[in-house]
Amino acid sequence: MLQTRNAFSSFSVNDLKKAKDFYAQTLGLKVSESEMGLEIHPGDTDVFIYPKPNHAPATFTVLNFLVDDINKAVDELKKNGVRFEHYDGEIKTDEKGIHHNGGPSIAWFKDPAGNILSVLEKG
Secondary structure, eight states: OGGGSOOOEEEEESOHHHHHHIIIIISOOEEEEOSSOEEEESTTOOEEEEEOTTOOOOSSEEEEEEESOHHHHHHHHHHTTOOBOOOOGGGOOOTTSEEOSSSSOEEEEEOTTOOEEEEEEOO
């Protein structure tokens, strides 16, 4: 039944204009607007972003961007003003904010609404 339907992901933000600027200008994604919110188009994927007055940022990663070279992606995003998260403990990150231990390298950052996003190096 569901195998024959397209699916898409969605998450909320507290300010559509800030979200549009961030996803279009800072991340360089194609963004389209509708009455209900924003649609971002990373590659062949569609992700819907909707406004929510009582938005609370997710405490988990809501969107992962696969990249060929994580160091290059982190450097380019930093030039655009993205701040990467730094963690200690089990998911310790290096000085650039990249986690290299046990699996693909990954670096986390937040959108203006506080949602957690990542760049993830393809294996």
